[in-house]
Amino acid sequence: MRTEDVLAATATGMWRWDNASGIVTLDGEAARxxxxxxxxxxLPEVAVRSRFHPVDWNEINGIVNLAVAEGTLAEALLRVMDGDGRVLRTVRSxxxxxxxxxxxxxxxxQLIGTLQEIAAPQPGTAAAHTTVTGDWRRSREAFLLDAGRALAxxxxxxxVLRVAASLSMPGFTPDGLAVFGAAGDRLSIIGHHxxxxxxxxxxxxxxxxxDYPAAEVVRTGRAVYLPSPEEYERRYPAAWPLARGFGRSSWAFVPLxxxxxxxxxxxxxxxxxVSFSPDERSVLTTVARMLAQALQRAGVAESERELTTGLQRSMMPTLGPEIPGMAVAARYVPTGGGLQVGGDWYDxxxxxxxxxxxxxxxxQGHDVRAAGLMGxxxxxxxxxxxxxxxxxxVLSRASRFLSGLTDSYGAYGATPGASGPSRTPGTGGRDADGDEELSGPRFATCLYVECDPETGxxxxxxxxxxxPAVRMADGTVLMRPTAGGLPLGIVPDTxxxxxxFTLEPGETMILCTDGLIETGGHDLDTGWARLRAVLESRPPEGGMDLEKLADLLVSAVHGPSSHHTTGPLADRREDDIALVLLCREGPGADCGSTPAHPVRPARRTVLTVAQAEPQRIAGARRQVRELLHDWADADQVDSAVLLVSEMLANVLTHTDxxxxxxxxxxxxLGARxxxxxxxxxxxxxxxKRHPGEMASSGRGVLLMExxxxxxxxxxxxxxxxxxFELHEQAKPASD
Incomplete structure (x- = not known):
């Protein structure tokens, strides 16, 4: 009796599918x-394909690839359709x-195998919820989407290991997990649950x-499925005594x-x-692939964080020994992407x-080249x-140094981030974070302060x-206009x-990069207004030290931070942040806090306006408003600003x-x-003069009076x- 006859007697047909020629060969029972x-x-492949439900046919490639990878049979349930799109029967291949x-x-x-009809499930039975109805497939797809999102x-x-331990697979959730990592000729456990x-x-x-399943999986790259303890003991007798004590019934070892x-x-x-059907093996294999990708991403991220920590330790120095009579605090916060190092620094x-x-x-810039130039x-x-x-x-020499340094970069004709001179000069690219890389010479802004700790x-x-800005002993904040030049590196000889100026006891000088000011769509004015609210806020009872003040300033921009933030950040900032606070201590002056004694210290500022710098009169007007920010009478503040402007303008106009x-x-307060x-x-x-109606000057003394x-x-x-003097008078409550 022929094999075909025996199979036909059991309603089983045979088929051969040649992928190269696209021809499918069916015996009589398979054709029926x-x-x-x-x-x-x-028959051509297209003729056979038209007989199957399109959803089932689309899964065949994945099932075949899985069987090839694991060296197992390809098994699938396929719905056979008639010419009107109705389901005739369901067959198992x-x-x-x-x-x-x-x-x-x-x-x-080439696929060589059998087709066998299976009974159609009845509504309300357990079989009605199998792969035939598609419910299991939908549940599997939803699970894989959720698992992929969580692992990503x-x-x-x-x-990654916590996510893997929390995965609830549809219908066959494992209660024990372990991830093995291979390094050289050794296998070790990365984590388990x-x-x-x-x-x-x-x-x-x-x-x-x-002779252990995980070791064989790493050696061969093929999955090992052990549906029963007997199968485990038969295939791995040496490892079975170790596995027996865990009380498990089935095991899957899948390559990463x-x-x-x-x-x-x-x-x-x-x-x-667990029988490890093709659908179950497909889920396990897909999860293993996502798990491997997640572990690789996590490993790369951890390596980058370790590199970031090393770079920051080498590039961002400590503040050094304590200075008698002075307190210093500093913060550096990177943008939050990539290597988390950039062009900001302090020293x-x-x-x-x-x-x-x-x-x-x-x-200039937030890429690796900016970090290198910064160092x-x-x-x-x-x-x-x-x-x-x-x-x-110091700044003149630094500008000359940076100009020569950036010119040497351009001499090679490579844009930032390029590996060699083959990249086109003058073109830009993207760094690892998607930020636009800058081509050509770079410049740098810098503020250099030499301090005498004895005199301030x-x-x-x-x-x-x-x-810079100065926070006075009572919390008032003054901007300190300073003379300046071009950024470093633009013109070699500048x-x-x-x-x-003098830092009085209890005053704190604030130095920062524009990342602290302009983050969040702010400009210099609105950014300083945001920081001023933090600086002028009255500290809690007991005062606020300089470290707490530094944390408050950074958190006002992006949330809580710590010294030299290293590790992953919760959000991506627009720019690096560098911040330095310098406070002068003294009798009754606690750095960073408002004095507890009842008499408030005087607010005082000194400013020189040179003949060649008439624009500094505007800075003087601003400092007067900042000094009188809480003055009771706004009209008196306007008067003070007008008188200061008049007095300074007279000096520049009528003297040399x-x-x-x-x-x-x-x-x-209220009587200052x-x-x-x-x-x-x-x-x-x-x-005193008596100017006419159309006169443009001569009213200074009149304004004073x-x-x-x-x-x-x-x-x-x-x-x-x-x-001149103004005496504050608190307004009546009715006002």
Whole structure:
């Protein structure tokens, strides 16, 4: 009796599908099951495909590929359709894929197997919820979507393992998991779930030639399915005594493959028996692929974080030893993407004179090249400062250094991020974070402050950087306009004028990069207004130290931070942030807090307006408003601003020297005195004039008499000092 006759007697047909020729060969029973005349026939693939439900046919390729990878049978349930689209019957196909590599390197398959009709499920029965109805497929697809999303969001190996442990597979959830990693000729457990601590001991640092399923999976790249304890003991008698104690009934060991390389194995153990049908093997294989990709991403991210930590430790120095009479705090927060290093930096440099220098700067860009230039520029600035140069000379030399350094980059004709000179000059690209890379020479902004800790004297040189701000002892914040020059690296030989002012006891100077000010769509004005609200907020009882103040400023921009943030950040910022706070201590002055004594300290500012810098009058007006930000009478504030502007303009117009402004607000809230003195080198005293209606000048003394509570002129040895006073009066409650 022929094999075909025996199979036909059991309603089983045979078929052969040649992928290369596209011909499907059916015996008589197979043809009958497909709704064709019961005779041996060779048909093109398209004719056979039209007999199957399109959803079932689309799954055949995945099932065949899985069977080829695992060396098993390809098994599928297929619905046979008639010409009107109705389901005639459901058949089970079991076939063996045979690979054939062609001369041109292409791989073709031949499927040789059987077709057998199965009973259609009845509504309300358990079988009605099997793969035939598609419910299991839909459940599987939903599970795989959720699993893929969860694994894609995991950002560390520990998170990946937690996600893997929480996966609830449709119909066959494992209760024990283990992930094995291969390194060299050893196999070790990366993580596990559903076992007691210490259970992994015998499986740690296992040689790859061990007779253990996970080791075989890594060696061969093929999955191992063990549906019963008997099968485990039969195939792996040496490892069975170790596995028996866990009380499992079925095991699946699936390779973790990334880019064609087996990086480890995933074990899923079940307390209940599992037959590992093709659908179940397909789910396990898909999860293993997603798990391997997630573990690789997590490994790369952890390596980048480790590299970031090393780069930050080498590029961002510590603040060094404590300075008598001074307190310093600093923060650096990267943008949150890529290597988390950029062009911002700060430094504190001991000087040969016994003073120290604070430096803060920002190299253009957020890529690796910006970080490299920043490191070189920081070292150069430290070297020039350590030689004893003054602030202006340090910045001039640094500008020359950076100009030559960026020119040497351009000499090779490569854009930032390029591996060599083959990239086209002048073109831009994208870095690893998607940020636009910058081509051509780079520039840097910088603020250099030389400080005398004994007197609080600060000499400031500025290269295109935001001005410093000063938080006074009572919380009032003043912007300190300073003379400045072009950013470093634009013009090799540039002069940088120096501005001197004094930091009084209890005052804190704030230096920062524009990332702290302009993040979130703010400009310089609105950004400083946001930070001013933090700086001027009254601290809780007991005061606020400098470290807490630094944290508050950073968190005002993007949320809680810590020293030199390293690790993953919750959000992606627009720019790096560097921040340095310098506070001068003194009797009754606690850095970063409002004094607890009842008498408020005086607010005082000193400003020089040179003949060549009339624009600084606007800065003087702004400082007056900042000093009087909580003055009871807004009209008096306007009067003070007008009088200061008039006094400074008169000095620049009617003398040949500079104007020195000293402004001070002292006393208790509601009863303060505001005094302004403007000194110049001219001996000519002001006198009252009677300007006509169309006159453009001559009203200075008249304004003094009308707006000031008191005013006067004090002659000096060389020049004079004009002053006025305003007395605060709290408005009545009815106002």
């Amino acid at each position: 099951l497909l709704g064709l005349p019961a005779a041996h026939v060779d 079991r076939s063996k894929p045979l690979e054939n590599v062609t001369a041109d390197g292409r791989t073709d398959y 969001e995991a950002r560390s190996t520990a998170e 559903g076992h007691n601590p210490g259970d992994e001991g015998p499986f740690t640092e296992m040689p790859l030639d061990t 493959i990334v880019a064609g390389r087996t990086m480890g194995a995933w074990m899923a153990a079940f307390r209940h028996p 504190m440099i001991p000087l040969p004179s016994g003073r120290f220098a604070l430096v803060i700067g920002d190299v 070189q520029l920081r070292i150069a600035v430290r070297a020039y400062a350590s030689e004893g140069h003054r602030p202006d000379a 004297t600060l000499d400031v040189a500025r290269a295109g950087h935001p001005d 002069d940088y004028p120096t501005t001197r 020297g500079d104007a020195l402004l000293v402004a001070e607000a002292a006393g208790e 005195r505001f005094r302004v003195e403007v000194a110049d080198s001219s001996d000519e005293l002001p006198h 009308m707006l000031a509570d008191r005013w006067g002129v004090d002659p000096r040895g060389a020049g004079k000092s004009i002053w």
